[in-house]
Amino acid sequence: MKKTKFNKIVTLIPSYLAIATYIIFLVFPLLWMLSVSVRPEAELTRLEPSFIPETVILEHYATVFSGPKMIQSILNSIKVGAMATVGVIALAIPAAYALGRYSTRINKYVIGWVLVSQLFPTILIMIALLMILIRLGLTNSHFGLALVYMVWTLPFVLLMLQSYIKAIPQELEDAAAIDGATRTQTIMAIVLPLLLPGIAATALFAFVSAWNEFFFALVLLREPELVTLPVMLARLVGREGVARLGPLAAASFIATIPALVLFGFLQKWLTSGLLSGSVK
């Protein structure tokens, strides 16, 4: 018995080592950014900098927070990201349900078109899109930008949600129908609860896409008070890539926090196994 347990532990060691290596690989840039953000200028310019700073300062964070509109830009990014995420999920759920549950002739064409739309490079549609938004009075508005993000992430969100919906057994809905539930009741009481992990994953994708997006935000938002975080961060870099490294690292580190918090919040919904045992 003991031997079996020992063997099991020995077998698990390489797996844990591999996971630990992977985690270090993923976390290292974040830790390096943190390390850079608390170093004095003199340490930042060393030819061979050490990983752990000799002196820890918070001056760069003070610069970021005292700087013009940095906090405002973080709030703007949260606002636009939240609007885009809620909007795209609200649009995608019924569309994904229809595509996942009803097999009609046009389904494959719709999916095909959704995939093709992903092939257009941003710059190709930018001018046309900007002209439309100007005519609609939607430039210089967070709603306009959120609308663009909704449209931009919709195809991928739709495909993701569709696959989650397909994974929910049809038998569950049939059983609900036999019990007298209407289609709406079935969706609200059966499908949506089982779809929560999918909604959490796609919401995370939509939010992070909006959170990181630069070019649409740059072109659509002209008023200084509307600017989002990625655009604000770019302003810490000068000509030929010369950067204000300390404040840039501090601001970038702050920028990762909301996405991490959101991930932590949604993680509990990212659990699998909701469907286990639902059908024989």
Next chain:
Amino acid sequence: MRSKILLLVLMLIFTSFFSLIGCAPVEEEPAVVEKADGEKEEEVEEEVEVIELTYLSLAWQEEVIEAKKDIINTWNEKNPNIQVKYVQGDWGSIHDFMITSFAVGNVPSIFHYYSTPIVDFAGRDFLADLTPLITDEMKNDVFEGAWTSVRLPDEKIYGIPFLWESRITLYNKDIFEEANITPPTIEDPWTWDEMREVAKELTVDKDNDGKIDQWGAGFGLRKPAGMMLNLSLGFGGGFVKEEDGKHIIEVGEAEKNLMRTLKAMLYEDKSTTLDGIGLSGTKMLPGFYEGKWAMIPVIGVWARHRVTTDAPADFNWGVLPPLKAVTQAQGASTQTLSIPKDAPHQEEAMQFINFFLDTQNMAKLAQGDWLFPTRKSSIELPEFQTEEHGWDIATASVEHLKMGPWQLTPGFAEFQSRVMNPVLVEFFHDRLTVDEAAKRIEEEGNNVLSEYQ
């Protein structure tokens, strides 16, 4: 589970509702004045047209941003009918931003950029012709070399040049003193050969372990095209010639001499570090502070600012004049202010530019960026003539600045990034001979240019 769904739906409704409310246009209500008898009456204000201009700036250092905002505030106080709004841009995305803006006509009133793309924008009819709007005072006070950087063959000017820079050599005074080397003067600058000799002398293996501990020079060669173009003028070249109205890339003996000189320092003299091939000029600075290289030749004058902020307090450094090949000539681009063709109120915008770039203001902006003002009256001010931080030597180099022939070449930016930089990096890695590199630059470069001509 049902409560979670309800929560999700409620969140959705609330967020969408408040978002829409937040984005809805707010109509301004007329001011309401309460009269003495309690009756309310709408106040009718006398309408005065206030022109609003937007100024898109690329300043990125706090001091310069503040200096610009101060100048704009002063203007706004003095000119209540022409109000200027400061809008921040960034160097990394300005090109795409302006191209998109030109295409849809949603442009800033005035924008900051530099001469090479300005000439390209002008050729594509995106910019207002400023020639009739420039005052005689400004015309005469700005260096002719700076005007040539923004003047098209038809003599029209599409940008006001206000900052420019030269390439100087930074040196470690302590290392020079220790080796009894006397630095050159403005009147008697070093030739490239003299600099090579000094670099060889300063390249030493201090601890006799068979490895070099101190190189004479450190060149930042990560993207060498810009440096090579600017230096080629001093060697009597320029990489571009015009034949029958067409621009042609040509790597002649002058350009090859420059290429040979640098490669010889890397592989024959071994007086400059190979590490520099992967590093930009700025990235060479830490090694300079640590005494790894005694000189950083041909680095931009702005680098002095980094030395003052980043180097240890006891670091003893100085500036050497531009190196002489055939001459000390260098190519220069200028930072500019331009007005888009589609922008309204162009005359008012030019009035603002005249104020923004007067002698004192231009000097203030140049000091903040550690560059040179293009006005003669600004550069004659004492702050540009002081010995502190090598300003006197740096300023004297302005007389060697010239416009390179490549600046009016359509498609040159693409040639520079797609052909010249990668080929030169291969050359400095010693994978190509001078002739092979020259041939590739010519052939591939002319292919790129042919798409534009």
